[in-house]
Amino acid sequence: MGAQPRGNETRNETQRGGRRSPGGRSPAGGSFPRGQKTKDVQTSDGQQVAALGEEIFRFAGDVVPTPEEQRRREDAYSAVKIAVASVFPRAEVELFGSEASDLSLHNSDIDVVVLNVETPPPDGRGFPTWQRPQVASKLRKILGELRRRGIVSRANVIAQARIPIAKCSTVDGIELDISLGNRSSCLAAEWQRQATEWPLLRPLVLVIKALLKDNHISEVSQGGLGSFSVMNMVLAVLLGSPKDLEVGTLLLRFLRIFGDDFDYGASAVSVGRGGFVSKASVMYNGYNDDLCSIQNPGDWSFKLCIEDPTTHRDISGGSFRIADVRALFQTSLRRLNDKSRSHGRSAGSSALLPRIMDVASAVDRPGKRSAAGPQTDAQPGSKRPRTDGGAGPDQPRGASGKAPRQGGLGSGSELFMQRLIENAKSMAGQT
Numbered sequence: 232m233g234a235q236p237r238g239n240e241t242r243n244e245t246q247r248g249g250r251r252s253p254g255g256r257s258p259a260g261g262s263f264p265r266g267q268k269t270k271d272v273q274t275s276d277g278q279q280v281a282a283l284g285e286e287i288f289r290f291a292g293d294v295v296p297t298p299e300e301q302r303r304r305e306d307a308y309s310a311v312k313i314a315v316a317s318v319f320p321r322a323e324v325e326l327f328g329s330e331a332s333d334l335s336l337h338n339s340d341i342d343v344v345v346l347n348v349e350t351p352p353p354d355g356r357g358f359p360t361w362q363r364p365q366v367a368s369k370l371r372k373i374l375g376e377l378r379r380r381g382i383v384s385r386a387n388v389i390a391q392a393r394i395p396i397a398k399c400s401t402v403d404g405i406e407l408d409i410s411l412g413n414r415s416s417c418l419a420a421e422w423q424r425q426a427t428e429w430p431l432l433r434p435l436v437l438v439i440k441a442l443l444k445d446n447h448i449s450e451v452s453q454g455g456l457g458s459f460s461v462m463n464m465v466l467a468v469l470l471g472s473p474k475d476l477e478v479g480t481l482l483l484r485f486l487r488i489f490g491d492d493f494d495y496g497a498s499a500v501s502v503g504r505g506g507f508v509s510k511a512s513v514m515y516n517g518y519n520d521d522l523c524s525i526q527n528p529g530d531w532s533f534k535l536c537i538e539d540p541t542t543h544r545d546i547s548g549g550s551f552r553i554a555d556v557r558a559l560f561q562t563s564l565r566r567l568n569d570k571s572r573s574h575g576r577s578a579g580s581s582a583l584l585p586r587i588m589d590v591a592s593a594v595d596r597p598g599k600r601s602a603a604g605p606q607t608d609a610q611p612g613s614k615r616p617r618t619d620g621g622a623g624p625d626q627p628r629g630a631s632g633k634a635p636r637q638g639g640l641g642s643g644s645e646l647f648m649q650r651l652i653e654n655a656k657s658m659a660g661q662t
Contacts, residue, residue, distance in 0.1 A: 279583070280477065280479040280480050280483070281477070281479060282479070282581070282583060283479035283482065283483075283567070283583045283584070284477050284478045284479035284480075286582065286583055286584045287434050287435070287438055287478050287479060287482060287584070288434055288478065290434075290437070290438060290441070290584055290590060290593075290594065291433065291434035291437045291438065293594040294336050294337060294437055294441055294593055294594050295335070295336065295337060295437065296335065296336075296337045297337070300337050300596075303403055303405060304330070304341060304405055307341065307382075307401050307403065307405045307407065308324075308326065308330075308341060308343065310377070310380070310382045310401075311324060311343055311373075311377070311382075311407065311409065312324040313380075314373060314376040314377045314380060314382065315345055315373055315376075317376055318372050318373055318376050319345070319347075319348050319369075319372075319373075321347050322345050322346060322347050322348050323345070323346040323347055324343060324344070324345055324346070325343070325344050325346065325414075325416075325417050326341070326342065326343060326344075326420065327342050327343075327344050327416040327417055327419065327420040328340075328341075328342030328408075328416075328420065328458060328459070329342070329440075329458040330342060331417075331420035331423070331424070332420050332423030332424045332426075332427060332458075332462075333424065333427055333433070334423065334427065334433060334436050334437065334440070334458055334462065335458075336437065336440060336441060336444065336593075337594075337596070338406075338444075339406075339440070339458075340398075340406040340407065340408045341405065341406065341407050341408070342408050342410075342416075343407060343408065343409045343410070344409075344410050344411070344412045344416050344417065345373070345409065345410070345411050345412075346411075346412070346413065346414065348369055348411050349362070349365065349366045349369060349411040350411075350412065350413050351394065351412060351413060353413070354521075355415065355518065355542050355544045356393070356521050357392075357393030357394045358393065358394065358395065363390060363391060363392075363395055364390065366390075366395045366411050367388050367390035367395045369411060370388050370395060370396075370397040370409060370410075370411065371388055371397070373397060373409060374386045374388070374397050374399060374409075377399065381402065382401055382402065383399040383400060383401055383402070383407075384400055384401065384402050385399065385400050386398065386399035386400070387399075389452055392452065393549075394410050394411075394412060395410065395411070396408050396409065396410050396452065397409040397410070398452070404597070415541070415542060418541050419459065419539065419541050419542075422540065422541050423459065423462060426462065426466060429466070429469060431469070431478050431481060432462070432465055432466065432469065434478055435465045435478065435481060435482060435485065436458070436461055436462050436465050438482060438584070439461050439464075439465065439482075439485065440458060440461055441588060441593045442559065442563065442587060442588050443455060443456055443461070443556070443559070444593070445588040445589055445592070445593060446555075446559050446588075448552055448555050448556055448559065451549045451550060452549075453552075454549070454550060454551040454552035455550060455552055455556070456535075456547070456550050456553070456556050457546075457547075457549075457550070459539075459546060460535070460537050460546060460547045460550065463500050463502055463537050463539075463540070463546075464485070464489060464500055464537070465485060466502045466506075467500045467501075467502055467506040467507055468481065468484055468485045468488060468506075469481070470502060470505060470506040471506045471507065472484060483564065483567060485560075486560045486561075486563050486564040486567070487564055489556075489557065489560050490557055490558075490559075490560030490561035490562075490563070490564050491561060491564070495533070495534065495535060495536075495553065495557070496510070497509060497510055497511075498510055498536075499512070499513040499514075499536035499537065499538060499545075500535075500536070500537040500538065501513060501537075501538035501540070502540055503538065503540035503543075504538070508538070510536045513536050513538045513543075513545060514536065514545065516538070516543055517543075518542065518543040518544050519543075519544060519545050522545055522548060533553065533554065534547070534548065534550075534551075534553060535547040535550055535553045535556075562587075563586075563587040566586040566587050567583055567586060567587065569586075
């Protein structure tokens with residue numbers, strides 16, 4: 232399954248540490264570094280890990296949009312659709328990213344793609360340099376209409392990006408990223424929706440996204456790590472983990488892998504091929520030739536590589552602050568390991584998540600600051616309620632009827648991942 236973390240079915244993951252033995256190579260040649268590793272959590276009875284898991288579920292329930300917030304987000308999206316239709320009548324407007332895949336924080340940007348206006352070449356490389364000015368011009372027309380209607384309070388266009396983006400904020404404070412493109416982003420969003428059926432994917436992604444946002448390295452346009460990359464990284468960890476690991480242990484394992492173990496120079500993430508593969512097998516897969524022509528393999532150690540399961544493109548090339556991301560994961564793991572209770576906002580407290588991020592700021596809303604966060608009817612970690620009158624997707628549950636606390640899908644996990652990978656291959660054929 233690739234160079235994955237080698238789990239121990241009988242030994243608590245939180246008791247592991249020290250040096251990884253050499254030779255952890257995938258058939259494709261990917262490997263983890265052999266440097267010193269930190270212990271995941273220094274506890275013998277698992278109580279601290281269990282407490283961390285409960286905090287993760289509670290946080291995941293508080294950090295997502297409330298029903299009222301979701302209605303406002305849907306209203307903002309509807310306003311964009313109306314404005315685009317008035318400027319480009321033949322255009323279609325679709326959601327993608329975390330909003331479309333139900334992985335958004337309450338303050339996440341809403342990603343919107345406008346179809347049938349300007350379409351990039353089908354090679355997945357974005358718009359050629361000569362086409363970007365006219366793409367930016369059309370984005371400014373959309374922003375002009377949004378301003379005329381009194382919908383946005385501030386806006387700017389990132390014109391020289393591979394895919395130019397209009398970033399704007401509504402008068403209600405909702406952030407929007409608007410781009411022109413094709414349906415490949417919509418296919419990726421559909422694949423992400425399917426992937427969230429894995430029980431513990433969503434709470435893990437939400438915590439890691441909030442951690443990155445708290446440290447100002449969550450914006451890809453600023454070199455940070457985006458939601459789609461995070462989701463693929465979490466899936467890779469789940470693929471390589473024993474089915475009986477709980478969510479607290481899985482977060483620690485994620486931080487250890489991408490903070491200490493992962494060889495950024497030689498390895499890549501590819502959930503479509505089992506989790507971890509060699510970086511060369513992605514960069515030279517025939518879909519990334521343009522990137523290879525401008526990148527020196529000697530510089531690979533400074534870059535994360537993630538193969539898009541639907542297009543086979545490297546989706547993380549814009550995350551040029553990956554050294555900061557890795558350092559954050561390293562520091563977070565060490566703070567969770569430390570039993571001194573002397574870290575920042577968690578000083579003197581038994582709480583664990585406040586050791587690595589400002590939990591109160593992450594869950595609180597302007598004007599409604601409360602350490603407990605907003606009260607919702609949703610079960611911690613469950614998918615947010617639908618606001619269109621529908622029942623919404625069911626939270627995956629075990630035989631007991633309770634929300635699952637472990638990483639696998641029981642006897643159906645292999646079939647689920649096989650179906651997910653087959654769907655990715657099918658979608659790749661549509662792009």
